Amino acid sequence: MSDNLIEIRHLKKFFNIGKNQTLKAVNDVSFNIRKGETLGVVGESGCGKSTAGRTILRLYEPTDGEVKFGGTNIYKLSGSKMKALRREMQMIFQDPYASLNPRMTIQDIIGEALDIHNLAGSKVERKRRVEELLDLVGLNPDHATRYPHEFSGGQRQRIGIARALAVDPKFIICDEPISALDVSIQAQVVNLLQELQRKLGLTYLFIAHDLSMVKHISDRVAVMYLGKVVEIAESSELYANPTHPYTKALLSAIPIPDPDIEATRERIVLSGDLPSPVNPPSGCHFRTRCPLASEKCATMEPPLRETKSGHWTACHFA
Numbered sequence: 001m002s003d004n005l006i007e008i009r010h011l012k013k014f015f016n017i018g019k020n021q022t023l024k025a026v027n028d029v030s031f032n033i034r035k036g037e038t039l040g041v042v043g044e045s046g047c048g049k050s051t052a053g054r055t056i057l058r059l060y061e062p063t064d065g066e067v068k069f070g071g072t073n074i075y076k077l078s079g080s081k082m083k084a085l086r087r088e089m090q091m092i093f094q095d096p097y098a099s100l101n102p103r104m105t106i107q108d109i110i111g112e113a114l115d116i117h118n119l120a121g122s123k124v125e126r127k128r129r130v131e132e133l134l135d136l137v138g139l140n141p142d143h144a145t146r147y148p149h150e151f152s153g154g155q156r157q158r159i160g161i162a163r164a165l166a167v168d169p170k171f172i173i174c175d176e177p178i179s180a181l182d183v184s185i186q187a188q189v190v191n192l193l194q195e196l197q198r199k200l201g202l203t204y205l206f207i208a209h210d211l212s213m214v215k216h217i218s219d220r221v222a223v224m225y226l227g228k229v230v231e232i233a234e235s236s237e238l239y240a241n242p243t244h245p246y247t248k249a250l251l252s253a254i255p256i257p258d259p260d261i262e263a264t265r266e267r268i269v270l271s272g273d274l275p276s277p278v279n280p281p282s283g284c285h286f287r288t289r290c291p292l293a294s295e296k297c298a299t300m301e302p303p304l305r306e307t308k309s310g311h312w313t314a315c316h317f318a
């Protein structure tokens with residue numbers, strides 16, 4: 001048996017945006033997610049993190065490529081089989097305000113997930129299960145008949161987590177689950193997610209903008225740039241020995257708490273703007289902003305290669 005819960009191969013998701021133009025949101029991405037691990041995915045806005053997440057769950061149909069869940073290629077599954085598999089894979093969204101229906105009670109928001117998969121035999125059973133889930137995420141089960149607006153941002157995110165857990169999934173994509181929350185609340189939600197992972201044996205794909213946020217929660221981290229994974233490694237290895245110039249730049253942007261070290265911190269400021277995913281640069285997509293770029297980078301796309309055991313980088317100079 002493989003240690004991988006999910007195997008992603010050459011995944012592409014392009015959007016047709018009219019005038020014969022194609023936006024390459026996810027452009028040939030391959031990686032594995034191991035059972036029980038948290039894989040962090042970082043990269044600046046628009047690099048394709050959410051699109052990759054949605055395509056991995058088949059909320060979007062892929063343009064090309066393969067996603068295997070427990071060895072099964074999910075894009076080959078027909079309606080009923082796909083529906084059954086959807087139970088195993090859930091998503092927690094960035095905005096706990098927008099992702100909960102304001103006209104539904106908490107009981108019905110969570111209960112709806114149970115209904116879709118026929119998981120509650122009776123009304124009593126449904127109520128019992130909703131209360132159990134609220135308790136699991138640290139909310140008062142007596143509040144099941146309240147509406148989303150009666151809860152704080154952190155509590156609403158807990159409701160979103162309870163909804164995802166209702167169907168007993170194996171895998172959850174957390175798409176920037178804490179970035180809309182007050183800093184003071186963020187750690188509580190991260191702690192809850194980690195506790196649930198231990199208790200329930202969950203596997204996470206954890207999407208975030210910045211590297212400092214995923215450092216502690218992730219076992220491994222993948223860095224994306226313009227629809228591609230440019231580096232992937234164990235979390236501690238990536239932070240200690242980044243090899244891709246883009247990762248180095250991202251890391252150099254993180255302030256260091258020690259004022260003496262902070263004073264000597266060398267910031268790598270990237271030149272130029274983020275190119276459009278409609279017309280990405282030839283060769284290496286990062287070359288237009290890369291301090292190391294040479295002629296080779298314009299003509300040859302660097303493949304993601306293993307430069308050290310478990311450490312993969314897509315750079316000609318790594």
Ligand SMILES: Nc1ncnc2c1ncn2[C@@H]1O[C@H](COP(=O)(O)OP(=O)(O)OP(=O)(O)O)[C@@H](O)[C@H]1O
Pocket residue numbers: 015017023024025043044045046047048049050051052209277
């Ligand atoms: N449904 C869509 N139709 C057309 N283009 C889309 C669609 N969804 C996303 N895009 C484009 O695909 C690219 C990747 O978007 P995506 O939302 O995946 O990025 P992201 O990394 O999640 O960004 P953020 O950090 O801001 O959430 C962007 O250029 C975006 O404009």
Ligand SMILES: [Mg+2]
Pocket residue numbers: 049050051175
């Ligand atoms: Mg996103």
